Amino acid sequence: MAHTEDDRTFFERERDRLTAEITAGFEELLPCSNQLNRKLEEVLGMTREYETIAALWHSFHLLMRSQKEDESTEGQHQGLPGTGGHVLNQPSAEEH
Structure with missing residues (x-):
């Protein structure tokens, strides 16, 4: 026996109203969830x-x-200029 309104x-x-509202919420949630998954995969x-x-x-x-x-x-304390390891030879006191 069918029920009328x-x-x-x-x-x-x-x-029925709440079921329809929940269904609509899930339909809205699904694309957002898919978008979130794509963003997580990108990250x-x-x-x-x-x-x-x-x-x-x-490695470098x-x-x-x-x-x-x-x-x-090898006794050399020379590094690459600009790296902080480059030491200029300073004249000793005898050379002055």
């Missing part, structure tokens, strides 16, 4: 790119440090 109780009408992708760049700079740093250590073991 007048035969339905307040509870049934309210239940994770950028993080991986930065890890690659950081690894490259770390290790190379420069090993070269500086090699120079200091």
Whole structure:
């Protein structure tokens, strides 16, 4: 037996209204959730790119440090100009 609009109780009408409201909320939530997932994937992708760049700079740093250590073991304390490790030879008191 089908219920007409007048035969339905307040509870049934309210239940149907709330069900429709919840359904509409989920339909609105789904695209926002998809957009958030895409943004998170972009951030994770950028993080991986930065890890690659950081690894490259770390390798460069290790190379420069090993070269500086090699120079200091040879008795040379000369570094690259602009890096803070470059030491100019200062004339001794005897040369004045």
